[in-house]
Amino acid sequence: MPISLRRIIGMAACLAVVGGALVVAQESVASGVTFQDLVQGYKNPARWLSFSGDYSGQRHSPLKQITPENARGLTAQWAFQTGVIPRRGFEGTPLVADGVMYLTGPFNNAWALDARTGRPFWRYQRQLPNDLTYGNISPVNRGFGLLGDRLFMLTLDAHLVSLNAKTGTVIWDSTLADYKIGYAATGAPLVVKDKVIIGISGGDFPTRGFIDAYDPKTGARIWRFYTVPGPGEAGSETWPAADVMARGGGATWVTGSYDPELNMVYWGTGNPNPLYYGDDRKGTNLYTASIVALDADTGTLKWTFQFSPHDTHDWDSTHVPVLADLTIAGQPRKVVMVANRNGFFYVFDRATGKLLVGKPFSDTTWARELGPDGHPIVLNDGSKGCLPDQWGSTNYMPPSFDPERRLFFVTVRETCAQYLPVKEEIVPGRISNSGTVRRDAEHSYGVLRAIDPTTVERRWEFKYPTPTMAGVMSTASGVVFAGDNEGNFIAFDGRTGKSVWSYSTGSPIWGAAPMTFMLDGRQHVIIGSGTTVTSFALPDTKK
Amino acid sequence: MIVSKVMLAVGALVLVAVGTPHAQDRAPGNPRDVDPATVRAGQGLFRERCAECHGADAKGVPNHDLTRLWASGATDDRVFQTIRAGVPNTIMPSSSAPDVELSALVSYLRSLNDAAPAEAARGNAVNGERIFWSTCGSCHAVGIRGGHLGPDLSRVGLNHSREALMQLIRSPKASVAGPYQPVTLVTRDGQRIRGAKKSEDAFSIQIMDTHEQLQGYLKASLRDVIADTSSLMPAFGPDRLNDRDLDDLLQYLNTLRAAGPATGRGAGRGRAGQ
Numbered sequence: 001m002p003i004s005l006r007r008i009i010g011m012a013a014c015l016a017v018v019g020g021a022l023v024v025a026q027e028s029v030a031s032g033v034t035f036q037d038l039v040q041g042y043k044n045p046a047r048w049l050s051f052s053g054d055y056s057g058q059r060h061s062p063l064k065q066i067t068p069e070n071a072r073g074l075t076a077q078w079a080f081q082t083g084v085i086p087r088r089g090f091e092g093t094p095l096v097a098d099g100v101m102y103l104t105g106p107f108n109n110a111w112a113l114d115a116r117t118g119r120p121f122w123r124y125q126r127q128l129p130n131d132l133t134y135g136n137i138s139p140v141n142r143g144f145g146l147l148g149d150r151l152f153m154l155t156l157d158a159h160l161v162s163l164n165a166k167t168g169t170v171i172w173d174s175t176l177a178d179y180k181i182g183y184a185a186t187g188a189p190l191v192v193k194d195k196v197i198i199g200i201s202g203g204d205f206p207t208r209g210f211i212d213a214y215d216p217k218t219g220a221r222i223w224r225f226y227t228v229p230g231p232g233e234a235g236s237e238t239w240p241a242a243d244v245m246a247r248g249g250g251a252t253w254v255t256g257s258y259d260p261e262l263n264m265v266y267w268g269t270g271n272p273n274p275l276y277y278g279d280d281r282k283g284t285n286l287y288t289a290s291i292v293a294l295d296a297d298t299g300t301l302k303w304t305f306q307f308s309p310h311d312t313h314d315w316d317s318t319h320v321p322v323l324a325d326l327t328i329a330g331q332p333r334k335v336v337m338v339a340n341r342n343g344f345f346y347v348f349d350r351a352t353g354k355l356l357v358g359k360p361f362s363d364t365t366w367a368r369e370l371g372p373d374g375h376p377i378v379l380n381d382g383s384k385g386c387l388p389d390q391w392g393s394t395n396y397m398p399p400s401f402d403p404e405r406r407l408f409f410v411t412v413r414e415t416c417a418q419y420l421p422v423k424e425e426i427v428p429g430r431i432s433n434s435g436t437v438r439r440d441a442e443h444s445y446g447v448l449r450a451i452d453p454t455t456v457e458r459r460w461e462f463k464y465p466t467p468t469m470a471g472v473m474s475t476a477s478g479v480v481f482a483g484d485n486e487g488n489f490i491a492f493d494g495r496t497g498k499s500v501w502s503y504s505t506g507s508p509i510w511g512a513a514p515m516t517f518m519l520d521g522r523q524h525v526i527i528g529s530g531t532t533v534t535s536f537a538l539p540d541t542k543k
Numbered sequence: 544m545i546v547s548k549v550m551l552a553v554g555a556l557v558l559v560a561v562g563t564p565h566a567q568d569r570a571p572g573n574p575r576d577v578d579p580a581t582v583r584a585g586q587g588l589f590r591e592r593c594a595e596c597h598g599a600d601a602k603g604v605p606n607h608d609l610t611r612l613w614a615s616g617a618t619d620d621r622v623f624q625t626i627r628a629g630v631p632n633t634i635m636p637s638s639s640a641p642d643v644e645l646s647a648l649v650s651y652l653r654s655l656n657d658a659a660p661a662e663a664a665r666g667n668a669v670n671g672e673r674i675f676w677s678t679c680g681s682c683h684a685v686g687i688r689g690g691h692l693g694p695d696l697s698r699v700g701l702n703h704s705r706e707a708l709m710q711l712i713r714s715p716k717a718s719v720a721g722p723y724q725p726v727t728l729v730t731r732d733g734q735r736i737r738g739a740k741k742s743e744d745a746f747s748i749q750i751m752d753t754h755e756q757l758q759g760y761l762k763a764s765l766r767d768v769i770a771d772t773s774s775l776m777p778a779f780g781p782d783r784l785n786d787r788d789l790d791d792l793l794q795y796l797n798t799l800r801a802a803g804p805a806t807g808r809g810a811g812r813g814r815a816g817q
């Protein structure tokens with residue numbers, strides 16, 4: 001593929017350390033995808049430019065070619081074999097810009113593919129150290145960020161790298177944190193204006209979570225928001241001691257959402273550390289298991305809400321926050337919605353953080369209602385069994401929201417488990433479960449559930465035999481795409497929940513969510529599963 | 544640089560392991576001589592990678608009590624190789640972890656086994672074998688002989704305690720996981736087909752019926768799929784198997800520790816683990 005003269009002139013081959021970032025080659029970020037393109041989201045149907053497709057996190061495409069009526073005609077167009085065996089799943093959402101698909105996979109492999117054929121343009125493979133910590137347990141990656149002609153990828157050794165979208169070569173490489181303590185990074189970066197905003201993984205190890213913003217040109221860090229406060233800072237009163245806060249968890253491993261008008265970033269935070277034994281971290285443990293709304297320019301906390309105070313169930317609140325306009329109690333509201341791992345569905349005024357709706361969307365026995373302070377009225381602490389297991393009523397797999405039909409589609413895990421906390425020594429570099437969980441397979445299953453977000457009423461559901469970790473995407477034509485633990489990629493009629501098409505991919509759809517785009521006048525739908533990424537479309541009527 | 548105790552213990556084991564191909568040679572010969580730090584390292588690895596399925600106490604999988612492995616005749620090498628290779632057609636995966644980490648796991652498991660009380664052997668295995676082939680062999684295989692509706696018992700003595708086997712024989716429970724879940728399919732014309740469920744998804748189900756025929760059905764072609772609460776295996780109470788014969792049968796089962804045939808273990812369930 002030819003490189004334009006402007007790009008060549010813009011490139012300045014140099015090797016320098018800028019603000020802690022190793023800069024391998026300097027080049028312009030002015031060409032290619034712009035911030036305005038990202039704000040416009042789905043406006044160009046040939047593009048899918050960010051993890052959720054747009055800043056709202058709705059994962060709801062305006063495309064209408066594939067409908068509930070014709071979806072039965074979907075056929076595989078191509079399959080791309082990554083050649084990389086995942087330890088968990090293929091969890092990434094590809095990006096597509098101008099006929100090229102940008103894909104990340106396990107162990108920090110990445111590819112640029114011809115979106116028409118699945119044939120590769122280039123492959124990037126990071127040389128990872130052999131003493132990874134959390135990155136060794138969960139060697140996944142959920143996708144690229146994109147700005148100009150630069151891609152941004154987080155790595156299992158807790159770096160952020162920028163790749164040249166044309167070649168896959170490294171432009172800069174910035175260290176986020178010390179992976180040897182337990183840090184890793186697995187999420188997809190969120191590009192906002194002139195910043196690359198990222199979250200960190202490793203809250204199951206004795207680490208302290210944060211959200212960072214980096215300069216896309218140099219890789220220099222612009223701001224950092226710690227999800228666990230420092231001594232004397234607001235929120236520190238919810239922890240017993242400084243050393244406990246310093247390893248308090250609160251990882252931020254799922255991509256957030258952004259409101260360009262309010263200039264606020266919404267991001268979920270993970271479990272406190274250690275996971276199951278909480279007696280040595282008495283207090284509510286802010287800002288773990290929470291949502292935080294940050295000023296995108298400065299990282300300043302605008303508002304926050306904690307879903308699971310003093311969590312002892314590994315219930316990260318690392319979900320894609322979904323932004324929408326809803327009328328609640330007769331009043332139009334700009335909201336952010338979260339279907340939480342703790343079994344409750346929440347709706348907030350996203351300007352103020354006011355809680356508008358908070359009700360169970362699953363059959364959780366942990367709690368069935370929230371108190372006046374928004375905290376759950378706990379009925380079962382986990383010692384008795386049958387409340388969501390440690391993977392929760394849902395998890396990091398993205399949901400979708402259809403604003404026209406006012407339906408929130410979420411993969412729900414109906415599970416039972418008993419929690420057995422144990423006091424353990426906390427050691428840097430070692431996972432600090434401090435207990436274990438006995439799951440009850442007999443009473444566990446998965447379900448795709450459509451709920452009315454204003455009332456949390458269940459409109460329809462489709463049951464899977466086992467708890468499922470597949471993400472969801474919906475389209476304006478009324479199709480909902482999801483998948484299951486048995487490996488089926490399924491299209492549903494979004495009005496009724498009836499399955500209208502399915503394809504057995506041969507491996508669980510695990511954490512991945514579908515994406516879609518137009519190419520050559522045809523709508524393509526993409527899903528990753530196991531070692532394979534597959535493209536589907538209706539038959540080509542021009543042939 | 545921060546170095547965890549796991550890494551230190553693993554590092555110590557590396558010195559022992561150089562140039563030796565088998566775990567039994569790698570680990571110190573006398574289990575009571577094992578470095579406590581190695582056992583602790585193995586405990587950490589177990590909690591990190593194994594406890595989710597096997598339980599923090601290593602007794603988490605029904606009838607697969609890991610605290611009794613050595614009492615049932617397991618060796619360091621066999622346990623090491625099982626962790627390395629995984630168990631085919633089950634959810635237990637193979638491991639690509641370094642040898643020293645697996646050795647630390649073996650040391651930890653052996654320390655649990657050292658603490659487990661020994662079981663007294665009793666019964667006549669020769670008579671037990673006769674009872675087995677007249678009573679159990681139509682559904683269970685040992686080696687290349689026997690049926691396939693129930694689990695292959697070629698290695699049952701390795702990882703089942705006498706007490707656990709006795710309970711399974713006296714009052715078998717319907718399996719709720721794995722490839723032996725009892726199920727009844729009801730066809731559109733009312734025919735009922737009973738068997739062991741091998742696989743299921745939202746749209747289809749695969750079984751071995753009671754005639755050992757492998758059959759797949761689209762759920763759209765069935766009137767009902769009933770998850771049975773009673774096991775395909777009948778209960779063998781004292782009226783069908785007296786205590787003396789039960790002792791003999793248990794003694795025979797305890798001798799079954801050979802590698803089973805490559806086939807006949809059925810399809811596994813989908814993977815677990817986040």
